[in-house]
Amino acid sequence: MLVPGMALGVDPLRGxxxxxxxxxxxxxxxxxxxxxxxxxxxxxLEGFTLDVPAGRMVYLARREIALVIDDEDRFHACPLRSATAATPGP
Known part of the structure; x- marks a missing residue:
């Protein structure tokens, strides 16, 4: 798969x-x-669609959130938690 990337974030905690x-x-x-x-x-592994016209991104690994910046320089927090990830029990 070859796609043009606009922004890149690395999660060193999970690889x-x-x-x-x-x-x-x-x-x-x-x-x-x-x-x-x-x-x-x-x-x-997974894909997440965005509802905003984002142009830039910063990934916060500990929080599993991508901060994206739209065309009008507004920030949006986008959780990137896996739908298949195990959730902690009670």
Whole structure:
């Protein structure tokens, strides 16, 4: 898989790479953005679509949150918790 990346974030705690790119869809005539989670060998694990026209991203590994900045320089917090991750018991 080869995709143009717009921003990159590394999760050293889990060995993931997060790549922000276009999803291939258009929302209101603008390209939708997505964040791809890749493993340490750059194999696709999961994808997260964004509801904002993001251009830049910072990944906070301990919180599993991507901070994305839209075209008007507003920050948006996007949780990137895996749907398949185990949740702690009571």
């Amino acid at each position: 993931y790479v997060h790549l922000m790119t276009r999803s291939g869809r258009l929302i209101d005539g603008r390209p939708q953005r997505a964040i791809l989670r890749l493993d340490d060998r750059l194999r696709f």
